[in-house]
Amino acid sequence: MEFITIEAFSEERFTERKSLFIGRALPVSSEEEAREFIDEIKEKHKDATHNVYAFSIENRITRMSDDGEPSGTAGRPVLEAILQKKLTNVCVVVTRYFGGILLGAGGLIRAYRKAAELCLNNASIIIVKKIPVYRVTVCYEHWSRVLKLAATLGLPQKEPQYLQEVTGYFGVIPELEEKFLREVIDLSSGQAKIQKEDEMLVKYKEGKYLPV
Known part of the structure; x- marks a missing residue:
């Protein structure tokens, strides 16, 4: 067995039309670990507008959540950022603080994908065997x-x-x-x-x- 993952926790943030997006990625070995990470971020950012997530576990389990954003505009682009890099055993949570300006469906997709890509690009990529x-x-x-x-x-x-x-x-x-x-x-x-x-x-x- 061989797969590609990230070595350690990674975080990046940016602002898009006054909305703050915080992307966080963590290597995980099970769905349980991924859920614990998601719950930790949700607890830390109770005041956030959304805590969107996606994860992939050994190419067999993939889960995602839009957490209240329009269907397909948040969790899906985060998951696609993970899969495009062919990563597994990775969980990404993107926290959004709404800034008062609507981004539209296309804007949301681009913003959530960018948040996921930024934190994954900042992570050290390793091969696990x-x-x-x-x-x-x-x-x-x-x-x-x-x-x-x-x-x-x-x-x-x-x-x-x-x-x-x-x-x-x-x-x-x-x-x-x-x-x-x-x-x-x-x-x-x-x-x-x-x-x-x-x-x-x-x-x-x-x-x-x-x-x-």
Whole structure:
């Protein structure tokens, strides 16, 4: 599994004919998280005229709300801004404070889309992948060699366990699986115990894979 999303919260605002538009985007992993974000913004901006939202979760769930604006003029353009960038696991909420001048249907569509685009353009875009995790158990003598190999290959890892031997947990992208397994065997003189575990989500940023 692989998808494109944003790395962190992003916010941008602008004024259109005296109406203030505030666009906010947040990476989310479930519909529940998206709803919590929406409720948080609504609570924060109870006095706003509208709190329009849209979200996409792993390309399977998409939701949107015009929140009182004319049908199709608010939630739809926000969702389209998300989908045009091929983003998923993203929720965008656009808050509007009415300035007294009507924008018309076309003006609303352009304004809500602009608010969504601005906050998404300001966000750091990352690629997220689900990759297998290998559990590697070696003696302390060989552990530093395994760590050096993982660092050289740029492998993300979970917290190791230090008992009679050391057990490390390494995320390995498919292209590096054969090389990693072969070299772990070589570095440990064939003594390493290796087992494929569950999977982990990692983000690709600046040429490296990092745990999400």
